Structures are given as structure tokens and as C-alpha cells.
Amino acid sequence: MTAVMHDRASVVRRLLHPRAIAVVGASSDLGKINGRPLKHLLEKGYAGRILPVNPKYREIAGLPCYPSIASLPEAADLAIVAVPAHEVLASVEALGERGIRAAVIFSSGFGEMGPAGVALEQALAERARSSGVVLCGPNCLGFINAFDRVYATFSQYADGETGSGPIAFVTQSGAFGTAIAALVRQRGLGLGYFINTGNEVDLGFSELMMAVIEDPRIRVAAGYLEGLEDGAALVQLAQRCQALRKPLVLTKVGRMAAGVRAAASHTGALAVEDAVFDAVIRQYGVLRARNEEQMLDMLEALCQPRMATGCGLGIATQSGGAGVMMADRAEEVGLKVPELMPETHARLVLVMPAFGAACNPVDVTGQFVAHPELLRESVVVLMDDPNIHVGIVWLQLMHAHVDKLVHIFREIQERTAKPFLVCWVAAPDEAVRRLRAMGIAVYGAGERAVEAAGALAQYQMHQRRADGAMSMPPLATPKLPNGAKDGVQATVQATEWLRAAGVPMATVALARDEDEAVALWRASGGAVALKIESPDITHKTEIGGVLLKLNDEAAVRSGFQSLMQGAARALPQARLSGVLVQTMAQGHLELVIGARRDPVFGMIVMVGLGGVLVEVLKDVVFRRAPFNTHEAMGMLADLRMGALLDGVRGQPPVDRKAIARMLADVSAWTAAMQPVLAELDLNPVLVGPMGPIAVDCVMVFRGPPARDG
Amino acid sequence: MTAVMHDRASVVRRLLHPRAIAVVGASSDLGKINGRPLKHLLEKGYAGRILPVNPKYREIAGLPCYPSIASLPEAADLAIVAVPAHEVLASVEALGERGIRAAVIFSSGFGEMGPAGVALEQALAERARSSGVVLCGPNCLGFINAFDRVYATFSQYADGETGSGPIAFVTQSGAFGTAIAALVRQRGLGLGYFINTGNEVDLGFSELMMAVIEDPRIRVAAGYLEGLEDGAALVQLAQRCQALRKPLVLTKVGRMAAGVRAAASHTGALAVEDAVFDAVIRQYGVLRARNEEQMLDMLEALCQPRMATGCGLGIATQSGGAGVMMADRAEEVGLKVPELMPETHARLVLVMPAFGAACNPVDVTGQFVAHPELLRESVVVLMDDPNIHVGIVWLQLMHAHVDKLVHIFREIQERTAKPFLVCWVAAPDEAVRRLRAMGIAVYGAGERAVEAAGALAQYQMHQRRADGAMSMPPLATPKLPNGAKDGVQATVQATEWLRAAGVPMATVALARDEDEAVALWRASGGAVALKIESPDITHKTEIGGVLLKLNDEAAVRSGFQSLMQGAARALPQARLSGVLVQTMAQGHLELVIGARRDPVFGMIVMVGLGGVLVEVLKDVVFRRAPFNTHEAMGMLADLRMGALLDGVRGQPPVDRKAIARMLADVSAWTAAMQPVLAELDLNPVLVGPMGPIAVDCVMVFRGPPARDG
Secondary structure: OHHHHHHHHHHHHHHHOOOEEEEEOOOOOOOOOOOHHHHHHHHOOOOOEEEEEOOOOOEEOOEEOEOOOOOOOOOOOEEEEOOOHHHHHHHHHHHHHHOOOEEEEOOOOOHHHOHHHHHHHHHHHHHHHHHOOEEEOOOOOEEEEOOOOEEEEOOHHHHOOOOOOOEEEEEOOHHHHHHHHHHHHHOOOOEEEEEEOOOOOOOOHHHHHHHHHOOOOOOEEEEEEOOOOOHHHHHHHHHHHHHHOOOEEEEEOOOOOOOOOOOOOHHHHHOOHHHHHHHHHHHOOOEEOOOHHHHHHHHHHHHOOOOOOOOEEEEEEOOHHHHHHHHHHHHHOOOEOOOOOHHHHHHHHHHOOOOOEOOOOEEOOHHHHOOHHHHHHHHHHHHHOOOOOEEEEEEEOOHHHHHHHHHHHHHHHHHOOOOEEEEEEOOOHHHHHHHHHOOOOEEOOHHHHHHHHHHHHHHHHHHHHHHHHHOOOOOOOOOOOOOOOOEEOOHHHHHHHHHHOOOOEOOEEEEOOHHHHHHHHHHHOOOEEEEEEOOOOOOOHHHOOEEEEEOOHHHHHHHHHHHHHHHHHHOOOOOOOEEEEEEOOOOOEEEEEEEEEEOOOEEEEEEEEOOHHHHHHOOEEEEEOOOOHHHHHHHHHHOOOHHHHHOOOOOOOOOHHHHHHHHHHHHHHHHHOOOOEEEEEEEEEEEEOOEEEEOOEEEEEOOOOOOOO | OHHHHHHHHHHHHHHHOOOEEEEEOOOOOOOOOOOHHHHHHHHOOOOOEEEEEOOOOOEEOOEEOEOOOOOOOOOOOEEEEOOOHHHHHHHHHHHHHHOOOEEEEOOOOOHHHOHHHHHHHHHHHHHHHHHOOEEEOOOOOEEEEOOOOEEEEOOHHHHOOOOOOOEEEEEOOHHHHHHHHHHHHHOOOOEEEEEEOOOOOOOOHHHHHHHHHOOOOOOEEEEEEOOOOOHHHHHHHHHHHHHHOOOEEEEEOOOOOOOOOOOOOHHHHHOOHHHHHHHHHHHOOOEEOOOHHHHHHHHHHHHOOOOOOOOEEEEEEOOHHHHHHHHHHHHHOOOEOOOOOHHHHHHHHHHOOOOOEOOOOEEOOHHHHOOHHHHHHHHHHHHHOOOOOEEEEEEEOOHHHHHHHHHHHHHHHHHOOOOEEEEEEOOOHHHHHHHHHOOOOEEOOHHHHHHHHHHHHHHHHHHHHHHHHHOOOOOOOOOOOOOOOOEEOOHHHHHHHHHHOOOOEOOEEEEOOHHHHHHHHHHHOOOEEEEEEOOOOOOOHHHOOEEEEEOOHHHHHHHHHHHHHHHHHHOOOOOOOEEEEEEOOOOOEEEEEEEEEEOOOEEEEEEEEOOHHHHHHOOEEEEEOOOOHHHHHHHHHHOOOHHHHHOOOOOOOOOHHHHHHHHHHHHHHHHHOOOOEEEEEEEEEEEEOOEEEEOOEEEEEOOOOOOOO
């Protein structure tokens, strides 16, 4: 198996760096879809062999043209397939027979075409496997490897200048991806790889990106996603990017799940798929760009060679208002705009005009046109401040002063080692070009520069967290319970498993008759709750199946009877196991903790504030299991109503670490149970002076719908 | 007084449309601040008379130069003053003596320069008044009236093409304003007026905008604000813009208040100045742009001639992903992306390729390059749908098809009367230019186009609301109470005033001794609350001054004593009036309703959700008083936790209209009381099946700090 995987990886490497390329269905009209790759390969100087295949021609553009795949003179590393959909399967089979191991399928008419297309796509996947051919596509624009001038594409992007650069860009959308590639070019950043994955019948986003991120010429990875099936591969990619210290920026639109999932508990019902995606990718250090403009802004900052070492932002402007606007935005994106050290202030006062602001943001005013050293010296002093980790210099127009200003920025660049971004509104084109050529990121709007600086700080935070996580001891992995059956697990059993995993659970036992219920109440030594127990009832409260604070024999006896009778009336079909007798727990705050097996990412743990808040505000936070207490502390920090944890209206603060430990323990146990566990719902978890304790537990086992390899 | 005001208005009109302009401190170096206006006036063809003043020259650029203001041959309508700060006062005085009634002061060195500058600025204001000269500035870049080629400015913006257009732009910031003006030019929109108000020693933002908005050539007003002192003038401006049906777009950075206000109640403490600004301008139909890019995006949509008649957005793209991204954003900005009517769907299926999406968003796929009629026909059909009020067509690159596409858009324009915006990513410059010349707004990013479409829909909603408000009966205006003194008002008195104004208040009476308390309890016929009453105690609960649910004589007697003694112990200085006896009210939901006299906008009413929520979430909404129940319904709709009003966890929904009536009544009463009322705090207001009722009331009278005119 490993040999096969290794072989596949080397086939993909060859696909991306082919020594020879066959073009199946090549046209002599180099403007057509099936002619454009030839044109680009020839014009842009591909050094390998180009082998057009088409029975209609003897030669195309001076290259000998072969009548069939079988007649090719060599087993090319890559075939471009640009034939009608109904001919694709036969072509793939012929490629396999000729020993060609990799193909890019341009042809459309597959999954995007309704049921008939879906069937054809499944047949294609099967044919590729049986023929031993690795596929990119179908219904894709192909790819560019700009380093080796491989233009296996008909994308409009290839029509212009496509000089290589440090960015690897993989996109599921052809049209939107082409637009993004063109925007990258406009900024002069340069793509090393441009890959459109299309319908992903074989090679998917993560596998292709994984192949190119290893290239030492690539420094930044960028992806555009519309859907995702293999979350584990994306997590693996993100982890590899972290290890390589190459930032991964993703934009994702739309919904992710293959279908709507009918959840058996409140927890599941609250889960929003995009919220899970968002939480998981951040957990693994991915930067998410909300749209293509933000992606470009982030890429520009990440491509310049200096990284931030903290989140302190220094701002220098010639407009007080612009400074205020950027400071406001900085707070929103998690940057600090720190007060300056007294030494910095003292130095600034020496270089600043009287009417400028010698604090952060620094307002150098329009006077710097007359006295350019003002800007240079103030920015250098600002960047010297130990609390400043990244700078933004804001200016506007200045068409008459391009040379002077470019020179000033060069001097600033030489006198500080920290990253600084230039925001130049309505800038002269020449100035932007020259600054970018110097490796300085340039923006046209203040808030966008701040968001880009925020990405630098966030990346640095992610990296530090990742380094910290590596030094944590590995989590314990409990064993799968023997002989567990699908369905709702008995509460007492579920409680025992979780308690054994370290999760604080209220004491509970099952009474099968009144006498047992009374005995359990007596043993508890205080008030108890009675709850109906049945594998068929997950929402006990809704059928009146819960009685609280019972503390005398008569109440316990009549409680037992009324619960059993009430449940039998409400749900005559339900199998009643008896009544749970549970010690009443203390707590002034309610949490909900849950876990469910997500079809994309596997086990996902959720925490939220309980009661009305969780229902109306949907104030819930997700992480992929397993995770450590540090990550769990981050979950609590992400709660919008997190201030409630610190005590309001005279309540004492709760022990965040105890909750974090509980979350980490839940995550370890549920991750280990992934093969059998579909859903776990601890609702409510009461938090009081003694820490958190779960007082209700619904655990559902169910094998995964389709097991992965 | 009216005559003076009228006179001032005509002076301002002359300032903006001068027949002759004196340039005091004119330089023969036309590149310097004091030379640039001459250069622009001469080069750009100002038709009036230009009168340089400077004893150093006999002539400048062929114009006779006068040695002094006194020696000017005529009383010009406008003087530009570009002399050192210390000479400005004398110049203004001389202008008055020469009969020149209006001046633009470029000079800096005033309020922006610390205490000495502030003093000089106050002296300048005084000198202007005594000399009868109306001032724009100081410390400003001046203004441009592009229609009449008046260049009373040294802004860099004037260096380029400054063709007139339908936008009036007034900015408090010189540098940022110049940048915005340059961005307007880049888009080919054109400014009719560019005005920088600087330190606003005399003419402020609203007064200047009010003067230019009347110009029939102006269709859209845009403003950039950093601070605001006269909220009433801004409201008046907004109302005038609504009446003229000219949209007003504002960007404001930073904080608004002159100082920090120590609030006497919770209500005040929660008020965030920017939240008040934001709520009030929206109340009066202003569109707020969060930054300069959004302002430009909105302006471009508002400058094209078609307005939306609803909030239904139709999207046509060549990329499914772009469509999803725009649909997501549409929901966030309050647009709907409606399902299409069956007829529309049927027509679309006829024109669409099989693999496109014949629903909204419409995905025409890249095939439209080969079949341009696909795009044309699908967009026309889409726009014909009665639920679609504004359209966005998304495309990318297509450098080889500019002519064809421009032609298609012209045909679409002819075949629909509804507004549609084009989003063209990485567009050929020529295409953008040609579309804009045709009156079509063009964007470079999908989310930005959606936000612009959102502004069109929002503007239409504002206008409809304004038209509706005009047909509402005027609110009753109660009389000022006689002989009311500053300070905390007696609760019984405050309750009577509010109840007379229609505000539902819990029954309350003052007991001066135990016997009175017992008699009041008996008269109430049920459980009562006892609360300490003192003009010196506004936070009764914090000193243990409240006892709830007392329902027997002994409890009432001991309650009275313990409250009086407790208060005397806690606050020995406090004057104790006695104990309030209040009927216990019913309600399952707590609101907070408050009002305070804002230094900028006058009386502001607030509503929020009570208890922990208001403290942690700060879920409060503001409006300027007075307002009607329709506006009050809008306040409730704006609450983030508004779903609580509709009942969660089996609670019944509350009567929103009853709460809205209460808010409107509070707004009418507090607005009438503005001369004496500083603050009103109804906290909590309990909402139950009988509607809302205020169970606590703190009312503070205080004259305004400095009375306006």
C-alpha cells in the first residue's frame, strides 16, 4: 500500500513537472480550447517534448502529430485530454495501455451536467483506476507550472504575462480562479503554480496543493474552495504548511456538506457547517480570506520577506482621520495599536513638527512634502519602539514627489528590520511598481492595509501556537468499548465511560422500580432528579420526563410512577428501561458541550452557553478532536458571551481551566470513539464553585455512512 | 434674526459662486500654497475677476496686484487668505472694513496647535463676527466649485482633471478628503463641489453642504466627518436631502463627543457615542459608508440614473462560486436573492445552456463567449422577473471581447428599465471606461457590487419610510412642568408625569412612616415592593434599598424600618424622603428604556434587553426623540436579541406594538422636556401578557451646559 501511495506521489510530481506532454485531441487552431495549450507551450518556451495526438493532422505548428495514443513514440509524463466527453473514457484507457500515468481532462459534460453526467463521471473514475491513470479534472482549465513553463491549460490567465513567483494557487473554480490569478498578476506577485482542479474525480484540492507546497521556490499557498469532502486531507495539508513555515490562505464560498443531516439532539441542530470549516482551518493555522480582495491583500503581505513577531501595529499618516480609521479597524482584527515608550515619544518630538501627533498613530501632516526627512525619521523612530511589530505608512497622491518618496521608503527599509506596509491612496502607478519591486507591500486603502497587517500577526500567532502544541504530551487514547450497539447508549453506561475518561459527570444510577429509586435517593444523601430512561427518548424534558429536587420518599415513589406512566402514554412504542436517579448538581452558569462526527472533518467538539442564549445567539464554538487544554482555552476565549464566564452581577468567575480540561478530555475520548460514536450531547453542563459537571448525557452510536480507506 | 440668517445664506451662496475673488498673500510662485489658487483660476478658466493682494508685487501672472486689502478696487464676494497665522486676524478685520463678506482661510496654526492655537482660534471667531465676515477654515484646503471653475484651493486634487459632476463632497479632513476626491476622479464620476471645512471656526460641515445640495446640478451628497458638534444641523441637512430626493452618504471616523460624560445611571453608561451617531443618521435616511472604498462604491451606484424599487437582487455570473459569494453577502446587507417566478424560469431554460443554472444566481458559464446572446437574453429575462429590483452581472477578464461585451451591455440597458451593476474582475480598462460612459456602474469585486446594490435598496427603503412618516399625525407635545428643580426628581412625581404622557408605570406611592406604608400595602390589595426614596440615591439596589414581594403587615413595618436605617447607615449624607410602596408587576422579559440629552444630537431614547444581556452584549438601540411607533418598531427589529421578544422555550411572544407605543410616548415626552431633562432611566421595564410596565424610574433634571441660540 505504501509503495502504491509512494508511486502515486511520484506520478503526481511527474504530472506537474512533465518531461513530455501528449495533447490528445489537439487542434491546429491555436485559439481553440484544444489548441491553446500548444500555443502557450511553444510560445512560452516549454523545454520538454510536445506530442499532439489527432488523426486529422500530420503536423501542428511544426510538431509531428500522432494519429492515436497508441502510436505515440513515448510514454509521456502527462497527457492533456481535450476531446468530447463521450470519448474521454476510451482515451483514458488508451493512455493506460500506452503507459501514460497522468492526465489533465479539460472536457466538460460530467458531474456538472445532471444525473447522466454524474454516471459518466463515476464511470470515468472507475476507468482511471482500472487503467492506472491519475486524473486532474474533468471539467477543469488545467494547470500552469510557471517555473518549468508547463502550460497544460486553456485559462485566459495564460494569455498574458505569467512570470513565476512564490505563490502556489489551487482553485476549484475555473472562472473565479482565473480572475484571482489575473489579480495576482496585476499586483506583480507572480504564481509559481496555477492549478484548477475542476470536478476532482481523482486528484483533489489538498493532494495537489500538498504536491506543490514542497517546492522550495514556493513560499505561500493560496486556495479557492467551493466544497470539501476530505477534511482529513485538508488538515494534513495545513499541518504540513505549518511545519514548512509556509502560510496557507483559503477562501471558501458556499456550503460544505454533501447533504442535510438530521440531528438527534440540540447540539447537532445548532451546528452550522461553515462555522465548523472556519473553526477547524483556524485551529490548524490556516488564514481565511473572506473574499478574493482580502486574499490578494493577505498574499501581498505574506509575499514580502519580513514576518511580524507580535501584534503591535505602528501607524504613521499624513491624515489624522486615516489614522483613526486604521486604529479602529486594527482593534477589530486583533491588532494592538500600543502606546509608545517614553524614549520613542521623546525621539519623535525631536523630529516631528509641533502640529503633528507624536503618539501612535503618528500624524506627520502634509508638511513632509517640504521636509521629507520628517516622514523618514518618524517612521524609523516608530518602528524602533519595542512594542511595535509591524508598521503601516499612509499617504495619498503626491504625483510630483515619486522619486523622493520611493527613496525615503528605501531608506526606511534599510533602517528597520521589521515589516512595514505602505498604504498609498490614489497613488501614482510608477510609485506602486517601484515599491513592490523593492519588496514592499502596497495597498490602496487603509482598512485593507490593516487587515493585511492583521494576517501577518495572526500567522505569527498560529505558528507560535503550533510550536507550543508540538511540545505538549500526547493525549491518552482510550479503547473502543466492546460489543457496543448502534443507537442511544444507556445513560449509566455512557456516564461511566466518560467519567473514566476524566469527564466530570453527575452521579446517576438506574432504578427499575420504586424501591430501587427510594434506595438510590437514600444513598445519595440529598435531593435528587428523576429522569425517564429509554433508548428511544433523547428529549426527556419535552415529554415531561424529568422531575427535579425530590427529597422525600413519597415524592420519589410517586415520581417514579408518574414518569413511567407519562412516558408510556406519550410514547407507547418506546422501550422504557426505568428511571434515572441523579444527584442534584450545583452551578450558576449553564454550558452545552457536544460532539458529533462531521462527514467532512470527523469528530468535532462544540461548546456553547446554555439556556436561552445558545438558542437565540447561537454562541457556540467548534474544534476538531482531539485537542489539548490550550486549544480548549481558545474555544472559551472565542465565545461571544465569554464575559459571563468571568462573573457578572456579582457572580464569581468560573474556573476556565477546569472547563478547558473537561473539553480536552471530551475531545480525546470522542476522537478515539470516532468509529462508533455519531453524537454526544452534554446539556446542560452546570458550572459552579466546584467546577463544571455534566448533568445530562445523550450518546448515540452509529457506524460512519461510508468508511474511508 | 431671520433677515440676518437670510443674509448669511446669501453671503455663503456668494462665497461659493463669487463674481470676484481676492487672494490675500498671493505669491508669484504659482507652485506654492499661496500661488496655486491663482494658477488654477487662470488655467482652468474662472470667468470672474481675480484680485491678488501682496505689497511685494505690482503684478502676478499678468494680473494687477494690490498692496493691501483696503486698496482693492471692489468688494469681492470672496477672499482667499493665505498669510501666516498671526496676520490672519488683521486681514479678516480689513476684509470687513473693505466690505468683503466671506473668506476662506488656508492658514494653519490655530486649534490644531495646542492651547495657544486654540486661543488664537477663539480670537479669530470673535474677530470674524465683529467684522461681519463669514469664514471657511482656518487650516483648510479651501474649495472647488467645478461648475463655475472656482478654484479657491491648494489641494493636490486640483492638479489634475477636475471636470464637474453630480456629486457634492464636503470633507473635514484635507488630506483624506483630497484622496477621496482623487478616487472619485479615477472612477470618472466627477465632483460638482469639493469643500474642505478645516477647523470649522464659523462655517461647519452641515451649513456648507446645505448650501450646495440645493444646486439642481447636484444629485448626490457625500461627506467625510471626523467630529460633530451641531447634531441638529446635520439632522436638518439629512431631512432636506430626503425632501430633495438626493442621497446623502457619510463616512465618519473616530469619536464624536467633546468630552467624557459622567453618567448617573446604567443607561447612560452603556451609551456609545458612535452608536448614537450611527443610529441617528440612519433614522434620518443617511447612508453610512464604513470607509472611503465603500463610499466610492455607493457613490458610483447612486450616480447612475436608475433607482431600485425594492430589495430583490438578481445575480448573473459566469462562475457559480462568485454567485454563491455574492448571495451570501446579499443576505448580510439586507438584500433578498429571491427565487424566480415560474415564467422566468421557463424563459431562462429556453435561453440557457444545459449546464448553467436557471435559477437565481443565474450561472451562464463561460459558454457565453462563444454565444454572447446567452448573457444578453439571460440577464434580460432575469431583470424582467417582478421580484427582481436590482441586478448584478459578474464576469472576468475577456480582454479579447471588449467590443462584443460592451455592445451586449448596451442592449441589456435598452431592454430593462431596472438598475443593474456590472462586476468585472480584472477588467480591461477600456471596457470599464466605456460602460461608465454609458451610465453603468462597474465594480472590480463581487462583494463590493453587492454592497453598492444594498445601498440602492436601503436608500429606497429610507425614502419610503420618510414618505410614510410625513403622513403620520404629529406627536403630542406636553408642557414643561412648572417650577421643577435640577437634580433627581421624586419618583412619585416622575411617575405621574410619565403616566400622564401615556407611559405605563407601576403604581407607586410614598410612605413617610410605617403606618403609611402599611396603609398603602393594604390599599394595593397584594404583594408590594418597598424602595428607599431619596434625591441623593439613584442606585437603590446597590445599597440594599429594595425589598420585594412583601405581603403582610409585619413584613411591611420591619421593611420600612430596615430600609430607612440601612440607607442612613450606608449614606449618612443622603436626604431620605421615605419609602416607596409599589405594586408588584408581572413580566417574563426585562427591558431597559432610557433617554438622555446628548450634547450633539439632543434627546436620545434607548431601548435594550435587561439583565445580564444588556451588560454583556450591550444589545441596545438608539433613536433621536421624538419619533413615532413605526420608528419604534424599527428599534425593536434592530435588537440583536430581538428573537427573545417572540418567545423562546415556550414563552409567549410579547406585544411589540405596545412596547413601540411606550417608546414613542417616552420619546415625545422627553423631547418636550429637553430644556430641563438630562436623563431618564426606566430599568427594568417588565413585559408580560398585559404589555410593558416600568417598575423603576430615575429622572434627572439639569439645564443644558451651554444653551444654543
